[in-house]
Amino acid sequence: xxxxxxxxxxxxxxxxxxxxxxxxxxxxxxxxxxxxxxxxxxxxxxxxxxxxxxxxxxxxxxxxxxxxxxxxxxxxxxxxxxxxxxxxxxxxxxxxxxxxxxxxxxxxxxxxxxxxxxxxxxxxxxxxxxxxxxxxxxxxxxxxxxxxxxxxxxxxxxxxxxxxxxxxxxxxxxxxxxxxxxxxxxxxxxxxxxxxxxxxxxxxxxxxxxxxxxxxxxxxxxxxxxxxxxxxxxxxxxxxxxxxxxxxxxxxxxxxxxxxxxxxxxxxxxxxxxxxxxxxxxxxxxxxxxxxxxxxxxxxxxxxxxxxxxxxxxxxxxxxxxxxxxxxxxxxxxxxxxxxxxxxxxxxxxxxxxxxxxxxxxxxx
Numbered sequence: 001x002x003x004x005x006x007x008x009x010x011x012x013x014x015x016x017x018x019x020x021x022x023x024x025x026x027x028x029x030x031x032x033x034x035x036x037x038x039x040x041x042x043x044x045x046x047x048x049x050x051x052x053x054x055x056x057x058x059x060x061x062x063x064x065x066x067x068x069x070x071x072x073x074x075x076x077x078x079x080x081x082x083x084x085x086x087x088x089x090x091x092x093x094x095x096x097x098x099x100x101x102x103x104x105x106x107x108x109x110x111x112x113x114x115x116x117x118x119x120x121x122x123x124x125x126x127x128x129x130x131x132x133x134x135x136x137x138x139x140x141x142x143x144x145x146x147x148x149x150x151x152x153x154x155x156x157x158x159x160x161x162x163x164x165x166x167x168x169x170x171x172x173x174x175x176x177x178x179x180x181x182x183x184x185x186x187x188x189x190x191x192x193x194x195x196x197x198x199x200x201x202x203x204x205x206x207x208x209x210x211x212x213x214x215x216x217x218x219x220x221x222x223x224x225x226x227x228x229x230x231x232x233x234x235x236x237x238x239x240x241x242x243x244x245x246x247x248x249x250x251x252x253x254x255x256x257x258x259x260x261x262x263x264x265x266x267x268x269x270x271x272x273x274x275x276x277x278x279x280x281x282x283x284x285x286x287x288x289x290x291x292x293x294x295x296x297x298x299x300x301x302x303x304x305x306x307x308x309x310x311x312x313x314x315x316x317x318x319x320x321x322x323x324x325x326x327x328x329x330x331x332x333x334x335x336x337x338x339x340x341x342x343x344x345x346x347x348x349x350x351x352x353x354x355x356x357x358x359x360x361x362x363x364x365x
Contacts, residue, residue, distance in 0.1 A: 051217050052217075052224070052225070052228060054172070055170060055171070055172040055215065055217060055225075055228075056170060056171065056172070056228050056229075056231075056232055057171050057232065057235075060232070060235045060236075061228070061231050061232065061235060063235070064231060064234060064235040065231075069238070071132035071133060071234060072097070072130060072131045072132050072133075073097070073131060073132065073133040073134070073135065073231075074097040074098070074099070074122065074125055074126065074131040074133075074134045074135075075097070075098040075099070075101075075134075075135050075136070075137075075227075076098075076099050076100050076114075076119055076121065076122040076134075076135070076136040076137075077098065077099070077100050077101045077136075077137055077141075078100050078107060078108075078110065078112040078113075078114065078118075078119070078136055078137060078138060078139065079100045079101075079102065079103060079104040079107040079108040079110065079112065079139075080103060080107060080112050080137060080138060080139035080140060080141060097131070099121075099122075107139055112137075112138045112139035113138060113143075114136035114137060114138050114143055114144055114145035114223070115145060116145075116153060119136040119145050122134050122136050122145070122147065123147065123151050123153075124151075126147050126148075126149065126150065126151040127150060127151050128150075129149050129150050131149065132148070132149050132234075132240065132241070133146070133147070133148065133149075133230065133231070133234065133241060134146070134147035134148075134151075135147070135227045135230075137223045137224065137227075138223065141222070141223050141224050142220060142221035142222060142223055143221060143223050144223030144224075144226050144227055146159050146226070146227070146230055146241070147241070148240060148241025148242045148245070149240055149241065149242065152241060152242045152245075154241065154245055155188070155257060156187075157183075157187055157188030157190045157191070157255060157257050158188075158190055158245060158248070158254075158255075159226065159230075160183065160187070160190070160191055161188075161190035161191045161193070161194050161248065161252070161255075162233070162244060162245060162248050163226065163229050163230070163233070164181050164191055164194045164195070164198075164200075165194045165198075165248060165251075165252070166233045166236070166237070166244075169229075169232045169233045169235070169236040169237070170215075170229060170232050172215065172217075173215075178200055179201075179216065180200060180201040180202065180203055181194065181195045181200055181201070181202050181203070182202070182203040182204075182205055183202075183203075183204060183205070184204075184205050184206065184207045185204050185205065185206060185207060185306050185308075185320060185321060185323065185333070186207050186259075186321060186333050186335060186347070186349045188255045188257040188351050189255060189329055189331060189351055189353070190252070190254075190255040190257075192329065193252040193253060193329070194252060197251075197252065203311075204306075204308075205308060206306075206308045206317050206320045207320065207321070207335065246359070249358040249359070250358070253353055253354060253355040253358065254353070254354050254358040255329075255351055255352065255353050255354075256350075256351075256352045256353075256354065256360070256362060257349070257350065257351050257352075258349075258350050259347060259348065259349050259350075260347070260348045260350075261345055261346075261347050262345065262346040262347075262348070263342075263343070263345045264342050264343040264344075264345075265343050265344045265345065265346055266343055266344070267343055267344045270336055270343070270344035270346055271336070271344070273346070274322065274334065274336050274346070277322060277334060278305055278322055281303040281322060281324060282303060282304065282305070286300060286303050287300050287301070287302065287303055288300060298326040298327075298328070298330060299326060299327045300324060300325075300326060300327075301325050301326055301327045302323070302324075302325040303322075303323070303324050303325070304322075304323055305318070305319055305320070305321070305322055305323070306320040306321050306322075306323045307319070307320060308320060320335075321333050321334060321335035322334040322335070328353050328355075329353040330351060330352045330353045331349070331350075331351040332348070332349070332350060332351070333347075333348070333349035333351070334346065334347070334348055334349075335347045335349075
């Protein structure tokens with residue numbers, strides 16, 4: 001009975017003694033012999049840390065963080081899990097500037113969401129240029145925020161694309177190769193340009209199966225892996241975060257990406273809007289139409305309601321969002337979600353690809 005066993009482990013953590021009484025073990029008394037129940041206690045954090053030690057070159061990371069030309073980094077754990085980060089920092093025998101590393105049940109009264117709004121303290125601490133890399137993790141460490149010197153923000157989509165383009169800076173992939181790249185359908189298509197250039201397969205998945213900013217070492221997103229990947233790239237290239245991102249844009253172009261959420265929409269009205277939009281965009285005459293935005297012309301190449309066929313069991317997931325794809329790779333995505341008691345949420349994703357005009361400042365100050 002796993003749930004009861006988990007509760008017993010939790011009670012043990014809260015209890016003053018170190019003993020666990022497990023009353024859920026069932027023994028078949030009809031079988032003669034000696035019944036032995038063996039319980040092995042494992043340190044899952046140490047197992048995970050050992051995984052990372054076999055993926056990354058911690059000696060190179062130590063040199064990056066403590067050598068003659070060392071960089072300074074600042075980490076905000078947002079009062080979530082801290083142990084894995086501390087184990088990894090200990091593995092390279094360096095001290096980094098880390099804040100909010102004590103796990104708190106209420107995350108210190110803050111929302112543990114690593115973005116420019118909820119990690120504002122980290123953003124402010126990066127402004128004076130003292131730190132070369134800033135990183136924040138969410139409550140369970142699967143998502144992350146990456147900042148460069150002076151608070152340069154690396155969007156999650158750009159971060160994923162940069163890591164993919166520099167994947168062989170990580171020793172693990174030098175030995176195993178890369179089986180493929182993946183992103184969720186609404187995610188910016190910046191990764192697509194890397195996949196095409198490197199001739200590595202790309203997988204576009206439903207939004208509820210987001211591809212991890214991480215590797216194939218665990219079946220989950222891994223924010224800590226992503227930060228170590230960025231450190232590996234910095235160690236190999238010896239450039240600033242901003243210069244690495246700019247070089248990436250020069251080579252692959254830039255995807256300007258944003259999302260608008262329209263919340264608390266009347267459910268019937270939201271469904272009617274989506275149905276009407278699908279009828280219009282799936283009409284045969286829609287593909288090929290051209291739209292002018294400022295000095296740019298966008299021509300529709302594809303319009304559909306995204307569906308996903310699982311490559312393992314061939315199950316099909318339908319109605320994952322209305323997708324308009326233009327000939328230059330730009331996209332508009334409409335998704336209906338959050339159909340709870342307070343109404344529906346319509347999410348609109350705008351993904352505009354530029355090959356030449358790549359240095360616009362999109363951060364609002």
